[in-house]
Amino acid sequence: MTSASIAAQSAEPVIPPPSLIARAVGFFSGTVGLIIKLVLLGAVNALAVWAIGVLLADDKWIAALVIGGATLLIDAVYLVPDRRFIPLKFLIPGTVFLVAFVVVPIVSNVNIAFTNWSTGHNLSKEEAIGAIQETSLVAPADGKTYTAAPATKDGELVLLLADDVTGTPYVGTEDGLEALPPEDVTIQVGTITAAEGYELVQGADLAGVDAELAALVIPAGEDSFVRAEGLTLAIELEPTLTYDETTDTFTNIETGAVFTDNGDGSYAVATGEAIEPGWKTYVGFENFSTILTDPLVRQPFLRVFVWTFSYALLSVLIQFVIGLFLAISLNKPGLKLQRVQRALLVLPFAVPAFLAVLVWRGLLNDEFGVVNEALGTSIPWLFDPTWAKVSALLVNIWIGFPYWFLVCTAALQAVPEELTEAARVDGAGRFQVFKRVTLPLLLVASAPLLIASFAFNF
Numbered sequence: 001m002t003s004a005s006i007a008a009q010s011a012e013p014v015i016p017p018p019s020l021i022a023r024a025v026g027f028f029s030g031t032v033g034l035i036i037k038l039v040l041l042g043a044v045n046a047l048a049v050w051a052i053g054v055l056l057a058d059d060k061w062i063a064a065l066v067i068g069g070a071t072l073l074i075d076a077v078y079l080v081p082d083r084r085f086i087p088l089k090f091l092i093p094g095t096v097f098l099v100a101f102v103v104v105p106i107v108s109n110v111n112i113a114f115t116n117w118s119t120g121h122n123l124s125k126e127e128a129i130g131a132i133q134e135t136s137l138v139a140p141a142d143g144k145t146y147t148a149a150p151a152t153k154d155g156e157l158v159l160l161l162a163d164d165v166t167g168t169p170y171v172g173t174e175d176g177l178e179a180l181p182p183e184d185v186t187i188q189v190g191t192i193t194a195a196e197g198y199e200l201v202q203g204a205d206l207a208g209v210d211a212e213l214a215a216l217v218i219p220a221g222e223d224s225f226v227r228a229e230g231l232t233l234a235i236e237l238e239p240t241l242t243y244d245e246t247t248d249t250f251t252n253i254e255t256g257a258v259f260t261d262n263g264d265g266s267y268a269v270a271t272g273e274a275i276e277p278g279w280k281t282y283v284g285f286e287n288f289s290t291i292l293t294d295p296l297v298r299q300p301f302l303r304v305f306v307w308t309f310s311y312a313l314l315s316v317l318i319q320f321v322i323g324l325f326l327a328i329s330l331n332k333p334g335l336k337l338q339r340v341q342r343a344l345l346v347l348p349f350a351v352p353a354f355l356a357v358l359v360w361r362g363l364l365n366d367e368f369g370v371v372n373e374a375l376g377t378s379i380p381w382l383f384d385p386t387w388a389k390v391s392a393l394l395v396n397i398w399i400g401f402p403y404w405f406l407v408c409t410a411a412l413q414a415v416p417e418e419l420t421e422a423a424r425v426d427g428a429g430r431f432q433v434f435k436r437v438t439l440p441l442l443l444v445a446s447a448p449l450l451i452a453s454f455a456f457n458f
Helices: 003-011 020-029 031-057 061-079 083-113 125-135 203-214 286-293 295-329 338-350 353-363 370-375 385-413 417-425 430-457
Strands: 145-153 156-163 169-173 176-179 185-188 191-195 217-221 224-228 233-239 241-244 249-252 258-261
Touching (some): 031 061, 145 191, 145 203, 145 224, 156 185, 156 191, 156 224, 169 217, 217 233, 286 295, 295 385, 338 385, 353 385, 385 430, 417 430
Parallel strands (some): 176 217
Antiparallel strands (some): 145 156, 145 233, 156 169, 169 176, 185 191, 217 224, 224 233, 249 258
């Protein structure tokens, strides 16, 4: 081999082996990648079809169209071989999670803020009308009572009845009462035991029809209904309110009072008395004005807001100060066992928060807690409102200060020694060097994290 050939071989570039990422990309680019892509797209489409079905059943057409359009767009991006779609292939997964976990909750909360959605106003208007009609049914003083037994016919739940006075048997459905031939119904010791053409629901099967039976209201006349009270008794009910679809009003049968739609999601009379339940409707800025004008809402809201703000601010501030102090204390060259001390200080951050809370609950026990025994006191850390706030702040600081210890330790390593040395040469003391050089540089690096930590604790 000549020297020229040796030189030529040595001049050839050495091709390094492909990296792990390159091998992973190559693996998912072949047949395996295509199969995985089709499986994932199939799962996404199946989930979308299910969601669209649920939304359409709830008459939410716009949301169904949005989900359908987004699903078709995702399919097109990943199935159409167009190089223009390559950036979208990387953006779509993150965008989907961003929309699902950030945009949708924000939009939902803003939407709720302008409605009266609350206890007694969480139904649609149609559902509220039905609920009012159902709750207005009461048993009259001279109303009939029936011996009852749930049964089925052709898979439909019915209620077999026998008048407690006359003994006349009936079958009750949503369409009304129908008399049965007495000879077709067997009643023993006040209990319906058999009926020709019907199968009684018995034993463990009764639990499966309990909810359906409770919702079954049987028309028994012009202004009379029958409803089961338990599994063996049914009573006659009469409405105290009548609904007029033409005028969209309820009228109290006894007093003649007329309840109209007051525009705030309730039927009410002129004096303000309203029927419950109401329904969800938009009320504009009423919720916000209530915070300012109603002391029953304003005072608790302000107390909670002030404490929440104080808790977040004090937690972040004290955690940062403690973490910075410890980071500076252990940032000395030649310090013995420096790594061991740093590792010990990070331990609280490594412990799961829920375990730390359980440990501190035992430590702060007012009778047997280690803290009270060490202090020789009986402070009600967990029961007094003020001390409970102190304990919550204390535990949160203990959990969070190692994070700021790590952040400040890393930030201190990035502070150029030339700047601190120049400041000392100019006659600056330790405090001045820290105030004028170290702290400003630390804040530049940690300010975004401080803001994020405050938002997390708020």
